[in-house]
Amino acid sequence: MVGNVTTSLNWLTAVETERRAAGLRRDVRPRTADSPLIDLASNDYLGLVRHPEVIAGAVAALEKWGAGATGSRLVTGSITEHELLELELAEFVGSDSALVFSSGYTANLGAVTALSGPGSLIISDAGSHASLVDACRLSRARVVVAPHSDIGFVAAQLQSRTEERALVVTDSVFSADGDLAPLRALHGICRENGALLLVDEAHGIGVRGSGGRGLVHEVGLAGEPDVVVTATLSKSLASQGGVVLGHSKVRAHLIDSARTFIFDTGLAPAAVGAARAALTVLRREPSRAKDVLDRASELAAITGVGTPESAVVSVVLGDPQRAYDAAAECRRQGLHVGCFRPPSVPEGTSRLRLTARASLSRAEMDQIGQILGNVLAEAAV
Missing domain, CATH: 3.90.1150.10 (Aspartate Aminotransferase, domain 1)
Incomplete structure (x- = not known):
């Protein structure tokens, strides 16, 4: 038995050797x-992970609600803190409604799979985050990967599609290069062709837009019914978790059909409390968003990189x-x-x-x- 188990894992040794030779081995x-x-x-x-108000917010929620959410949000895991955070986030970014998930990854998986499915088309930017890529793979829709920020390609795919429903997905700020998606142009193409636009604002919230409200808000698309925004609470908001923001019909549909919402344990109370406190600090100190971009410009000058957009x-x-x-x-x-x-x-x-x-x-x-x-x-x- 031991020999058989060892033999079945031999291929892992070969893979590790190849990775080391290519300089691609990773360590924790x-x-x-x-x-x-x-x-x-x-x-x-925003430098809020150790902010005393953020820590206090986490501790207060922890003491009130305990260490865990205790179940999925449809069973026992939804607490009033979740609803308060959703209301506050929606108001901050100018959205009709919000739904909090356990991570940004599960927010993207839940939103993309629930808003597509068999018989629909997804067009995903080549630079989209891995969570969007994985969501596309799980969607059972026909998926087309668009060259990075290629508006013409997206338009052609939408115009020639045979599917009734289409979803275009993109990051607002791309995580590897830090460049911005052409959201206004993408939205115009989507609206002309009856498609929904989903924008991952993971790296936009807290950095772009008035007081850090995100790139969608900055370009004037906040609250548009055919725009769905996803975001994480683990970056600018110094906590953990994810959120989908959009029309109330989208929220209702996700509650009914997003598997990563239905079957996942709700976001832990401490994380919710921390995120709410971080949002409070950002609202009070909107200049933090500008400070991020100023520091990024200094880093770019040090390294000889062009002017950063994030x-x-x-x-x-x-x-x-x-x-x-x-x-x-x-x-x-x-x-x-x-x-x-x-x-x-x-x-x-x-x-x-x-x-x-x-x-x-x-x-x-x-x-x-x-x-x-x-x-x-x-x-x-």
Whole structure:
């Protein structure tokens, strides 16, 4: 029996060897609460993860409701805190309604699969997040991957489709490059062709738009009935969870048909309390959104990258091992940066992914400049 089990896992050894040779092996590195590293890798864009009000919000909800939601939201797991968060998020971004999920990933899976299905068409941008990609695969719809931000391609696919229903999905801010989707043009094409537009604002909320209300709000599409917005609570809102925002008919449909809502345990009370508190801070201090973009511009100037449109600054190094080694050297010198390699990014575009944070101090920015200058000079040799 033992021999048979060992034999059945032999293929994993071969796969690991191939990954190591390609510079694509990944490791989990737990961080400590008192890590001395300057953080340019996390998605804590507004610097609220350790904000005392956010922590207090989590603790208050924890003490009131307990550690877990206890069940799916359709059984025992929906609490008044969920509904309050939904009302507050919808009002903040200018949406008709909201529905909170246990993560941004499950929000995308639930929304895309529930709004498509057999006999429908999904057009997904080539740069869409993995959660959207997986949702498309699970949808049982006909899926067409559009070249990145190619409006003409999307229009042609919608005009030539045979399916009655169509859904166009895209990030608002693309996570690897930090560029913006052409949302106004996409929406115009969708409306002309009777399609629904779904926009993942994971990297837009808290950074783009008036006071961080997102790119959909910034371009004037907030509240449009044929626009559905998904977002995560784990980035700018410093917590955990996800949300789908849109017309009340969409919310009602998701409650009835989104499997990741129906069958998943509700978002933990502490996460809800933290997200509500973070949203309160952002409303009171809307300048944090501008501070993120200002820090991103400084990072771009340090690295020689063009003017950023979001919190993301990507320094493409090409070779995955070169990117890995550069990230390791940054850590050695006191700086934590993201390292993106295939399949997270296309072949030949492995990179350091730097994420700006509103709370970065002048002293930290000076140190960042020195470290990145040293590391990138060495990586270019």
